[in-house]
Amino acid sequence: MRNTRFDIALLSGAGGAEISGVDVAQELDDGTIAEIRGALNDHCVVFFRDQELDAERHKAFARRFGEIFIHPNYVGMSDDPEILMVRREPGDTTYVGEDWHTDTTMWPEPPLGAILYGIDIPPYGGDTMFANQYLAYDALSAGMKKMLDGLRAVHSDILVAGPQAGKNKGRSTKHRDGPDWRETRTTHPVVRTHPETGRKMLFVNKSYTVGFEGMTEAESRPVLDFLFEHGNRPEFTFRFRWQKGSIAFWDNRSTKHIALGDTGPFRRLLRRVQVCGDRPV
Ligand SMILES: [Fe+2]
Numbered sequence: 001m002r003n004t005r006f007d008i009a010l011l012s013g014a015g016g017a018e019i020s021g022v023d024v025a026q027e028l029d030d031g032t033i034a035e036i037r038g039a040l041n042d043h044c045v046v047f048f049r050d051q052e053l054d055a056e057r058h059k060a061f062a063r064r065f066g067e068i069f070i071h072p073n074y075v076g077m078s079d080d081p082e083i084l085m086v087r088r089e090p091g092d093t094t095y096v097g098e099d100w101h102t103d104t105t106m107w108p109e110p111p112l113g114a115i116l117y118g119i120d121i122p123p124y125g126g127d128t129m130f131a132n133q134y135l136a137y138d139a140l141s142a143g144m145k146k147m148l149d150g151l152r153a154v155h156s157d158i159l160v161a162g163p164q165a166g167k168n169k170g171r172s173t174k175h176r177d178g179p180d181w182r183e184t185r186t187t188h189p190v191v192r193t194h195p196e197t198g199r200k201m202l203f204v205n206k207s208y209t210v211g212f213e214g215m216t217e218a219e220s221r222p223v224l225d226f227l228f229e230h231g232n233r234p235e236f237t238f239r240f241r242w243q244k245g246s247i248a249f250w251d252n253r254s255t256k257h258i259a260l261g262d263t264g265p266f267r268r269l270l271r272r273v274q275v276c277g278d279r280p281v
């Protein structure tokens with residue numbers, strides 16, 4: 001039993017917990033950080049409300065959980081490579097995070113997590129949904145688990161970055177798409193074991209996973225499509241409604257997420273810092 005230093009209210013049966021009684025802009029003691037990390041492991045995403053966080057304090061909070069991850073597809077696009085401003089303006093026809101995904105999984109060591117802070121939030125719309133990938137794995141049949149065990153998947157950023165992806169046109173948040181851009185490609189186990197909880201989870205996503213290692217595209221596609229859809233079945237999901245000053249800190253190993261595009265005529269602006277992770281096993 002943890003010696004809880006703050007209040008935790010669970011958001012759903014599938015995951016998510018709102019933490020109250022913590023001002024993350026302050027210098028927090030090691031015990032409080034350990035409790036937040038524990039809550040993240042237990043509930044996959046933790047939320048905070050009514051925080052006042054400038055960029056420096058945002059980064060300082062992130063550093064309590066690991067090194068800050070520099071995103072290769074956004075580096076050079078703003079003054080500070082440790083920060084991504086996730087911006088959607090009225091009239092944008094596309095936006096960041098529009099498919100169910102885990103962040104940056106084309107990287108050999110994908111981020112442990114991301115800390116997203118709400119700055120300009122529409123009166124309604126633009127919620128973020130999350131899907132618990134422990135539950136997704138647990139719900140698979142014994143036969144499917146056996147088939148996936150030992151299988152590796154190829155992850156690439158070819159669908160979401162670079163000139164061929166065509167994503168910059170129509171959206172305010174720009175990634176690198178110049179002639180010097182190169183695809184990043186790696187492989188990860190399809191079933192990953194969480195380095196802290198020791199639990200198994202499904203680790204494929206629509207934005208980055210392009211096939212199974214050693215199989216053709218045609219062979220991979222039907223099973224991948226099943227796993228993508230299975231991984232975000234409604235009973236594995238939970239939904240966060242943003243307010244100005246809200247924080248969502250997700251475990252990028254055990255969850256997928258999607259930003260909803262129903263912001264209509266309103267601006268949506270959030271600041272993201274990613275925390276480095278380790279090589280999936
Ligand atoms: Fe994302």
